[in-house]
Amino acid sequence: MTGSRKVLLVIAALGVTAYFLPVTRDEFSWWWAKSHNHSDNYFRYQSDWPKGRHVAEARVFCAERQRAETTRAGILQAETMASMASPRNKDEEAAYLRDRATRRDSFSWKRATNLDTISSYQDYLSQFPAGQHVGEARRKLQSLGQPATDTTAAPR
Secondary structure, eight states, X not given: OOHHHHHHXXXXXXXXXXXXXXXXXXXXXXXXXXXXXXXXXXXXXXXXXXXOTTHHHHHHHHHHHHHHHHHHHHHHHHHHHHHHOOOSSHHHHHHHHHHHXXXXXXXXXXXXXXXXXXXXXXXXXXXXTXXXXXXXXXXXXXXXXXXXXXXXXXXX
């Protein structure tokens, strides 16, 4: 018998043994539920292994995940409803547009600082030539060895 056939035989024997050992299957099911970290997987573990080694943990994790998923769904619904709301008058519209521009500016600045590259700061300056962080962006460009040019391009 060749070496590769022996290896295949050992692997097959281990696979058959693992299939027929309930403890191993229980542990694999638990590993699967933990690695996916979703309430459905914890619930499936509980129903497949009602007397399993990790049933108590599965109940706790299932309840935690269900609370988190419910909270996340509520937040998503609130964000959706808020985005659909329309301002009542011109002052509210102007305030809304200013707030949205400020959020876009902050988001773009955060992205630029996370990337921390010359091109990310140049992109920020081209998108927001009068943004809140223009001075910081120019200083970062100079510290990275790139002279900051005066960018007067219109925002994208």
